[in-house]
Amino acid sequence: MFIQIEPTSEIPIYTQLANQLIELIATRTLKASEVLPSVRSLAADLGVNMHTVNKAYHELEKKKIIEIIPKSGAVINSISAKGPSDLQMELIKLHLKPLVAESIVYGMNKEQILSITSSIISELTEG
Structure with missing residues (x-):
């Protein structure tokens, strides 16, 4: 999984992260039921604060793109065959x-x- 954060961008880092995760899911690089890296792990890999990754994950959860399962992690939701609500x-x-x-x-x-x-x-x- 390749994510590139641009610290000097006007776009907040958590938004950059959420947008790139959405693209990875859209391109099927990340698939339904896959578990995303832990907040701690992804923050360390990207060199960002854990709260930034946590905020990005919660943004994706609000959009019903992922589900955050306590003690299990963030899991990508299945894409509905019915299309968007x-x-x-x-x-x-x-x-x-x-x-x-x-x-x-x-x-x-x-x-x-x-x-x-x-x-x-x-x-x-x-x-």
Whole structure:
């Protein structure tokens, strides 16, 4: 599992970690039912505070991407065959909307936004 933290980024370290774990799950590098490294172990490997890893894990748990089982660790949840719930769809829309709006502010048109989105989907699913 390769995770790279950029300490000088404007993005908080726990968010960088959570986002990279989501990408690893999306690309199937990490699979359902796999146990993630312990908070202590991952913090040591990345050279970050244990609270940072703990916060990232709890963010993923709130999104129902992982389940934190006391004394067992963080386990990746199975991806639902039913697809995302209505609440998950609304949350995704809530997060995407500002990025789409920013793209429009920068002068991108619908085709450019869709092209980038399609490229990202390909990168995550066909790799």
